[in-house]
Amino acid sequence: MTHSSVNADPAELAKFSELAHRWWDTASEFRPLHEINPLRLGWIESMAPLAGKQVLDVGCGGGILADSMARRGAQVLGIDLAKKALRVAQLHALEAGTPNVQYREVAVEALAAEQPGAYDVVTCMEMLEHVPDPSSVVRACATLVKPGGWVFFSTIHRNPKSFLQAIVGAEYVLGLLPRGTHEYMKFIRPAELASACRAATLDWQATRGLKYNPFSxxxxxxxxxxxxxxVATRKP
Structure with a gap:
């Protein structure tokens, strides 16, 4: 399947593939992901305990979240379309001896057609703002989760404050992320995500903000x- 026929931006895939070898370097561009991962993991587990669950991580990249969920006892599949990042994730799982985690290069929409209702928990973190059609990803996640199952998203609000903090501050001033990581017009307002969730019959359960103090x-x-x-959502 060519990338032109799937819900992915070739430039975005190339960008993350370029950095693939640095995913597990905690001092690299991916340091923020390593630092926020315990927060994301704890929040997910507070609502949907992972032990013994079938879990899907959509847009898993190098596997930071997928790996940690597997270590909590879940059976995890991480999917992405960035081939190099997936190879890094697979290599890390081998080297670290992480049980119960697998990785596949497949679009979430294609997996939804193949495995509807197969997962107890679906996570899609820091991905929606990188795809051409976020609502298509939300629909696919809703299809993949079992009735009563949980779908978790994280993304970035679109407003002047987020432009200043997530792009100007994080990429240009503080250098927390490589320049060009984000495009402002791809940011997603909570109301837009809520609308996509409603259309996909996902019930909005809880929302949390993620804050950063550049001094500490x-x-x-x-x-x-x-x-x-x-955002935490649940399928009725």
């Missing part, structure tokens, strides 16, 4: 969803 270098979850935010 500390991340934490808060009620402020004006920049980075996480």
């Amino acid at each position: 270098g500390r991340y934490w979850l808060s009620d402020d969803t004006s920049v980075n935010y996480l």
Whole structure:
């Protein structure tokens, strides 16, 4: 299947493939992902305990979240279309001896057609703002999860504050992320994501904001969803 026929931006895939070998370097561009991962993992587990569950991580990249969910006892499949990042994820799982985690190069829409209702938990973190059609990803995630199952998203709000913090601050001033990581017009307002979830028959359960203090270098979850935010939804 060519990338032109799937819901992916070839430039985005190339961007993450370029950096693939650095996914598990905690001092690299991916350091923020390593630092926020315990927060994301803890929040997911507070609502959907992972042990013994079938879990899908959509847009898994180098496997940071997928690997940690497998270590909590879940049977995890990580999917992505960035081939090099997946190879890094597979290699890390082998080297670290992570049980119960597999990786596949497949579009989420294609997997939804193949395995509807197969997963207890679906996570899609930091991905929606990188695809041409986010609502298509939301629909596919809703198809993949079992009735009563959970779907978790995280993305970035679109407003002047998020432009200043997530692009100007994070990419240009603080250098937390490579320049060009994000495009402002691809950011997603919570109301837009809520609408996509409603259309996909996912019930909106909870929202949390992710905050960062550049002076202490500390991340934490808060009620402020004006920049980075996480959403928990559930299939009826």
